[in-house]
Amino acid sequence: MGAVVATLAGVLFALLSSGLWIGLTLMLTALAVLWAFRSMPLDKLLPQYAWNILTTSELIALPLFIIMGEILFRTKLASSLFNGLAPWAGLLPGRLLHVNVIGCSLFAAISGSSAATTQVVGRISLDELLRRGYAREIAVGSLAGAGTLGFLIPPSNILIIYGVLAEVSILKLFIAGFIPGVLLALCFMSYIAIRTSLKPSLVPDSEQAMRDVSWSVRFAALKDLGPTVFLIFCVLGSMYAGIATPSEAAAVGVLGALVLSALQGAINRESLILIGRGSVLTCSMIGLIVLGASILGNAAAFLGIPGAIAEFVTGLGLTPLMLIIVLVLFYLVLGCVLDGFSLIVMTLPIVMPIITAAGYDPIWFGIFLVLVVEMSQITPPVGFNLFVIQSLTGDSLSAIAKNTLPFLLVLTAFTMMLAIFPQIVLWLPEVLAR
Numbered sequence: 001m002g003a004v005v006a007t008l009a010g011v012l013f014a015l016l017s018s019g020l021w022i023g024l025t026l027m028l029t030a031l032a033v034l035w036a037f038r039s040m041p042l043d044k045l046l047p048q049y050a051w052n053i054l055t056t057s058e059l060i061a062l063p064l065f066i067i068m069g070e071i072l073f074r075t076k077l078a079s080s081l082f083n084g085l086a087p088w089a090g091l092l093p094g095r096l097l098h099v100n101v102i103g104c105s106l107f108a109a110i111s112g113s114s115a116a117t118t119q120v121v122g123r124i125s126l127d128e129l130l131r132r133g134y135a136r137e138i139a140v141g142s143l144a145g146a147g148t149l150g151f152l153i154p155p156s157n158i159l160i161i162y163g164v165l166a167e168v169s170i171l172k173l174f175i176a177g178f179i180p181g182v183l184l185a186l187c188f189m190s191y192i193a194i195r196t197s198l199k200p201s202l203v204p205d206s207e208q209a210m211r212d213v214s215w216s217v218r219f220a221a222l223k224d225l226g227p228t229v230f231l232i233f234c235v236l237g238s239m240y241a242g243i244a245t246p247s248e249a250a251a252v253g254v255l256g257a258l259v260l261s262a263l264q265g266a267i268n269r270e271s272l273i274l275i276g277r278g279s280v281l282t283c284s285m286i287g288l289i290v291l292g293a294s295i296l297g298n299a300a301a302f303l304g305i306p307g308a309i310a311e312f313v314t315g316l317g318l319t320p321l322m323l324i325i326v327l328v329l330f331y332l333v334l335g336c337v338l339d340g341f342s343l344i345v346m347t348l349p350i351v352m353p354i355i356t357a358a359g360y361d362p363i364w365f366g367i368f369l370v371l372v373v374e375m376s377q378i379t380p381p382v383g384f385n386l387f388v389i390q391s392l393t394g395d396s397l398s399a400i401a402k403n404t405l406p407f408l409l410v411l412t413a414f415t416m417m418l419a420i421f422p423q424i425v426l427w428l429p430e431v432l433a434r
């Protein structure tokens with residue numbers, strides 16, 4: 001078994017170091033170890049397996065949510081969110097900094113992507129906050145932290161991938177992610193409120209007038225939140241009410257996004273071409289990663305690698321909480337060099353048997369995994385949210401990472417809280433299942 005694991009690790013890291021696409025790397029690694037240690041008709045099995053995994057019905061929701069995100073990226077949804085939230089955020093300590101968190105939370109409920117959430121909300125809110133005189137450190141940090149909610153608050157592309165690979169109900173994962181997503185947003189807002197109360201200079205003096213905005217203005221601003229609420233109702237409302245499956249809800253979301261985009265005059269021949277091109281590129285990339293990961297996972301299982309590693313870890317005598325701490329550190333290290341999708345698909349075949357043996361619920365582990373992937377989104381040098389913010393601000397990655405550190409610590413503490421109190425994740429799915 002040692003030779004098998006050494007061969008797999010050697011081939012994998014050699015191909016990764018060569019700069020080969022991650023999907024092809026995973027696939028070629030699987031084929032290499034099967035060719036070396038098992039006599040199998042790979043030329044016949046590979047096409048059949050590729051067809052089976054890529055035509056899985058649960059995956060239909062993924063390209064639909066990606067299309068919806070591409071459509072919304074070209075609408076005026078971000079400016080509507082800012083205008084609708086600004087008068088209400090003025091009531092809170094930290095004022096408009098909360099627009100980053102609430103705006104990302106609302107957009108996450110219709111996009112499913114962390115990078116898209118950060119970019120769409122940030123291109124409006126960040127410019128506005130910096131123009132008004134908010135401290136750059138907390139304006140940038142709050143956007144980076146809140147942008148990670150795109151992976152946790154359903155619908156989530158990461159949860160769809162996890163559900164397919166772990167053979168767990170995607171709808172139950174979406175339900176399980178709702179309460180943690182809201183609580184994490186409240187944690188970010190609490191940090192902003194405490195930090196700005198302790199250091200008032202982070203908020204410009206001129207913004208104190210936001211508290212004096214009349215209630216009629218606040219209620220009038222709610223109309224700007226209408227498009228977002230409409231889409232959330234279409235997507236999440238149809239799923240939680242039991243009217244639609246995740247795939248059907250995604251189709252409803254695409255239709256709603258098209259209607260909204262048409263009403264705002266954002267649909268034309270050029271935008272449709274860009275939407276189609278962006279969707280195809282993203283779906284192709286994710287599809288190749290999922291295929292490569294599935295083949296590698298099945299190859300590892302066929303060779304007995306996950307069972308051997310699970311047995312080894314079990315023999316260490318770690319308590320369940322110690323195991324979670326080790327996994328958090330493990331994923332934080334890997335997150336420095338791998339993106340979120342690659343992180344999940346590469347490690348899930350190995351980690352899942354360990355988690356199952358430790359007695360953790362697969363639904364809970366899906367949410368935990370999303371949280372540690374969120375950490376990877378804001379850890380250098382391969383933190384996608386950091387790159388997105390760099391494109392918006394022009395700041396160095398080191399400066400953005402420094403500003404994001406407090407929100408990374410909040411996220412880490414929240415993850416450990418879910419490990420201690422798993423019912424935070426499991427309560428709602430259990431209630432709705434009765």
